[in-house]
Amino acid sequence: MMSTLYIAGTWQSGQGEALESLNPVTQHVLWAGKGADAGQVDAAVKAARQAFPQWAKQTFEQRLSVLEAFAASLKNHADELSRCIGEETGKPLWESATEVTSMINKVAISVQSYRERTGEKSGPLGDATAVLRHKPHGVVAVFGPYNFPGHLPNGHIVPALLAGNSVVFKPSELTPKVAELTVKCWIEAGLPAGVLNLLQGARDTGIALAAHTGIDGLFFTGSSRTGNALHQQFAGRPDKILALEMGGNNPLVVDQVEDLDAAVYTIIQSAFISAGQRCTCARRLLVPQGAWGDSLLTRLVEVSQSIEVGAFDQQPAPFMGSVISLGAARALMDAQEVLLGSGAVALLEMHQPDSNAALLTPGIIDVTEVGDRLDEELFGPLLQVIRYADFDAAIAEANNTAFGLAAGLLSDSEARYQQFWLESRAGIVNWNKQLTGAASSAPFGGIGASGNHRASAYYAADYCAYPVASLETPTLALPAALTPGVRMS
Ligand SMILES: NC(=O)c1ccc[n+]([C@@H]2O[C@H](COP(=O)([O-])OP(=O)(O)OC[C@H]3O[C@@H](n4cnc5c(N)ncnc54)[C@H](O)[C@@H]3O)[C@@H](O)[C@H]2O)c1
Ligand SMILES: O=CCC[C@H](NC(=O)CCC(=O)O)C(=O)O
Numbered sequence: 001m002m003s004t005l006y007i008a009g010t011w012q013s014g015q016g017e018a019l020e021s022l023n024p025v026t027q028h029v030l031w032a033g034k035g036a037d038a039g040q041v042d043a044a045v046k047a048a049r050q051a052f053p054q055w056a057k058q059t060f061e062q063r064l065s066v067l068e069a070f071a072a073s074l075k076n077h078a079d080e081l082s083r084c085i086g087e088e089t090g091k092p093l094w095e096s097a098t099e100v101t102s103m104i105n106k107v108a109i110s111v112q113s114y115r116e117r118t119g120e121k122s123g124p125l126g127d128a129t130a131v132l133r134h135k136p137h138g139v140v141a142v143f144g145p146y147n148f149p150g151h152l153p154n155g156h157i158v159p160a161l162l163a164g165n166s167v168v169f170k171p172s173e174l175t176p177k178v179a180e181l182t183v184k185c186w187i188e189a190g191l192p193a194g195v196l197n198l199l200q201g202a203r204d205t206g207i208a209l210a211a212h213t214g215i216d217g218l219f220f221t222g223s224s225r226t227g228n229a230l231h232q233q234f235a236g237r238p239d240k241i242l243a244l245e246m247g248g249n250n251p252l253v254v255d256q257v258e259d260l261d262a263a264v265y266t267i268i269q270s271a272f273i274s275a276g277q278r279c280t281c282a283r284r285l286l287v288p289q290g291a292w293g294d295s296l297l298t299r300l301v302e303v304s305q306s307i308e309v310g311a312f313d314q315q316p317a318p319f320m321g322s323v324i325s326l327g328a329a330r331a332l333m334d335a336q337e338v339l340l341g342s343g344a345v346a347l348l349e350m351h352q353p354d355s356n357a358a359l360l361t362p363g364i365i366d367v368t369e370v371g372d373r374l375d376e377e378l379f380g381p382l383l384q385v386i387r388y389a390d391f392d393a394a395i396a397e398a399n400n401t402a403f404g405l406a407a408g409l410l411s412d413s414e415a416r417y418q419q420f421w422l423e424s425r426a427g428i429v430n431w432n433k434q435l436t437g438a439a440s441s442a443p444f445g446g447i448g449a450s451g452n453h454r455a456s457a458y459y460a461a462d463y464c465a466y467p468v469a470s471l472e473t474p475t476l477a478l479p480a481a482l483t484p485g486v487r488m489s
Helices: 040-055 060-076 078-089 091-120 151-163 176-188 202-209 224-233 260-271 291-305 326-340 391-397 415-423 459-465
Strands: 003-007 010-013 018-022 029-034 121-125 128-136 139-143 166-170 197-198 217-220 239-245 250-254 281-287 347-349 363-366 382-388 406-410 428-431 467-470
Touching: 003 029, 003 040, 003 151, 003 176, 018 176, 029 078, 029 176, 040 128, 040 197, 040 202, 060 078, 060 091, 060 151, 060 176, 078 091, 078 176, 091 224, 091 459, 128 151, 128 250, 139 151, 139 202, 151 166, 151 176, 151 217, 151 459, 166 202, 166 428, 176 197, 202 224, 217 224, 224 239, 239 459, 250 260, 250 391, 260 281, 260 291, 281 291, 281 391, 291 347, 291 363, 326 347, 326 363, 326 382, 326 391, 382 391, 391 415, 406 415, 415 428, 459 467
Parallel strands: 139 166, 139 217, 166 197, 217 239, 250 281, 250 406, 281 382, 363 382, 406 428
Antiparallel strands: 003 010, 003 197, 018 029, 121 128, 128 467, 347 363
């Protein structure tokens, strides 16, 4: 039986449901094994609890040396890991290599962020010293999505461990192999047993872990639907810290700009990178009515038609790989069909050239005439165009969503950007830059249905530790003046 779980420093076979991960293009089995059952979830939480005090007691420098060894291990295994990400998600190799680089860089950026946001500060206050320090929460569960199976769980795990927490990691059931390789890098780095535990499994394993009373917090990246379920599960538990990084229905507003090709390129990088499977991807393209808007769309369709789509290792490299699975491809094709049946007009219809491969070509559909447009995230290469009459209407349409992750404006006018910045509602607001590719050196998180006000990336340090404010003096002494009504004699 294949050992799939890593609990208390030991690999063991899962006792839960059978899982398989497939190459989304060839359907070859890449990984097969069993997920964790409730007893193994319990064992992982207990192992993390047991390991926590020792890990938390280590100095920051001791923990940092393990994290730096992890970064070195990732570097040593970079090719293997990039290939594994490409194979399991369908991302082209050039792109999965950038994911590994982000994982490596996360260590240095988390150190900087820990020191800046949760480090130690002190100063005199009266006859004492006021000291601010931070402590880890304890045992935290980390839930990862499939679209960045290395980088995004890593964005919780690295700062959590640095702060002194121990971790139980439940990756996406669609990308178990990337998770396994990542954990092997931690083991190679010398992370003590029990400090990081790996539970493979699908929804049931996730539900059991989230419900476990032994966790002190849960850091989640994934869909709004799951995040909402977790939020409800954590209702009435103010003692647990919950960080939710969820999806978006991101608007990209195009104003009439001088450089049409630059606009088209930026739209493509926003909508179709990662086959549209980034939380920051532009989902709604807001284009002015009239001749200039028409010519922008004509050029966008022309260039999008020429986008190379192919298997992760195809040479020459494609721009877009596949979506995660045949099921996801089918669901996207169905969503397009529903929109087309509701009054949308295909400017460039999305196709699945081979029904046995999860490869989709880019789709651009005009949904302006669709009444009651659904405010949902279509997580794939399907861009919805909405034509607008004037700039105020464009901003209103941009904000016409319960989500609030990313919003962008392409415009030559700084005054328009200022208005857009003031009036748009999102955690990321860009001007003349693609919506995707957010920097780890900035906070990353959305408002509304996109998160619960616990931004990640540079601000992940904030949810990985709690502040302890102390007034300290080595000598206990009576104050010079006693408060009225107290007699010491
Ligand atoms: N804001 C961000 O930082 C960010 C980043 C990447 C992806 N995302 C979003 O993630 C989504 C794509 O990822 P996904 O499809 O893997 O997300 P998902 O919500 O389906 O799964 C995420 C994780 O939650 C687990 N899970 C599923 N149901 C659960 C439940 N009821 N209880 C506990 N755990 C459960 C899954 O097994 C997985 O590990 C998109 O919506 C995307 O926008 C957001
Ligand atoms: O799919 C969602 C993440 C997309 C990615 N964002 C980041 O990498 C944020 C930075 C970090 O977490 O370190 C993007 O914007 O492309």
